[in-house]
Amino acid sequence: MSILRWRNLRWVLVAVLLEALGTAAVAVAQPQSGIVRPTSEPPKPSLQLGAELYAGNCSTCHGIAGSGITKGRLGAGHILGEGPPLRGVGARAADFYLRMGFMPLRNIYSQPGPLRERVLFTEKEIVSLVKYVASLGPGPGIPHPNPAQGNLSKGLQLFTDHCAGCHQALARGGFVTGALVPPLQTLTSRQIAEAVRIGPYLMPRFSRTQISDADLNSIIKYVQWTNHPNNHGGWGIGNIGPIPEGLVTWWIAIPLLLIACLFVGRRIRRS
């Protein structure tokens, strides 16, 4: 009796449909991931809105009023939170981490790192949150760089001195022992300035005595130039250096030489 007969197959179909419906029901029953927001928000950014958003989205790991949680404790919903204190980090850090999509973590159990997620907060919510975090303690404000005043060739030299070791000569990123180094294309001037001064995650920070504001303008100008470098050879090959350049030898030049050999050589004629 073949299982492919319809009278057997229809039970298989029913089982599959029930399975799909069950899975959908279970998925709907999971707690929703995403942003928790108050049901009605005021029209303008406010400290109160920031406090409410913080309480709903950040306090699980960063603690009440930014005190930080360093010994993992189970929080609301039995979620293990762990996060550094935010007192004194200032508007600069909050603006950076929120606008880059680094925070809030998409998956609360994932390692924090320079992985950008889609920013789910609205502009009003971000401004409110930044206001709130800035109010937790005295801290640095948001920088206002001006890359138009920078010098591109000085920026190349400074970037090579301070940044290219980890971020690669054309800011394409890379790896350091135990750390992922992100590429720097698509960053705004403000985000670059904030990152240099904060030193997010495993990156060192650079103070004004090490990189002055004028130098920072030049570095930002260079980093934004790397979005469209002038590839003199005509083909950038990803601008990441010797490996694609070697592949051009192996996969393009050598096959071309072999094809030339085919044309130059004589075929053996078999009778």
Next chain:
Amino acid sequence: MRLLRWLLVVLSLGRLGRRRTQAQADEQRIVPKGSPDRGAENLVLVLLALAILFAAGFLFVYGWFAAPSMPNELLGIALGGALACVGGALLVVGKRLVVSEELEDEYPGDNPDEQREVVQIIHESGSRITRKRLLIGAGTAAAGALGVAALAPAISLGPIWDTGPLDRTPWRRGTRVVDEKGKPISADDVLHYTFYTGFAEGAPKEDMASYLVIVRVDPAKLHLPPGRGGWAPDGILAFSKICTHAGCAIALYRKPTFTEVEPNPALVCPCHYSTFDPYTGGTVIYGPAGRPLPQLPLEIDSDGNLRAAGNFSARIGPGWWNVRSKPTYGVS
């Protein structure tokens, strides 16, 4: 001049020992006898002589110029020219000197008669060449010259005999630490979570032993080796910036923002990712470096500036045969 002399020796050797046997002329030939082409042979000799000159040129350029002013284009022209001339000589030999015959048989397996015929074919293909030993001598000389040129970079291996300069550093007790502009580095300027490059005051900029990488860490987390108790005032550490693997400058610093989930601080070299732990005095925690990063003891003077409190803990720089022996540093 020497090479030319050797070439003449080879040429004269080629003239001796030439034996003509008529035995093979009696057997039936497979490959037709080709007419001699002395013009082609002369061309081959000229090309091989040019190859020897190019290779000698490579050796000369590599040995003559110091590394910072090495004209790489001349090296490329010399090596490329040598290879091109050898290639050209082989081309002429193949096209005009070797008598070629198209045969359609497969290579004979076990038949001894057919194997003997193949040997005979190969032998007779060279029958057109009249100065065989001369050409072989010239080819050997060209190959030898190329081989010597390929070994030329051995000149850069160092230190060969005089290891004295590797024993000296500009640091003494009291030498001030300055930045690249010559301004003394103050202990208050050294912040947490970043790193600085320091130099010995008064030392020339090319002195590799003058470069330092300076970081500040939490003194409670330090586990320095015994004897280095006072080497890190306020948690400020200074290490040689020259990686102990192959001599690159250590330009990378990894620091944790949140120690619960991120690794400890580490100094990393960008070339091969040798990773050094500042907490334990520069021990290697990853990568190909074979010995820890040498540490310089620091002290803070009455103006608040950083000064050396002695010399490095070990020799700086990449490894060589005596690198682990006790250096005879100056007053410590």
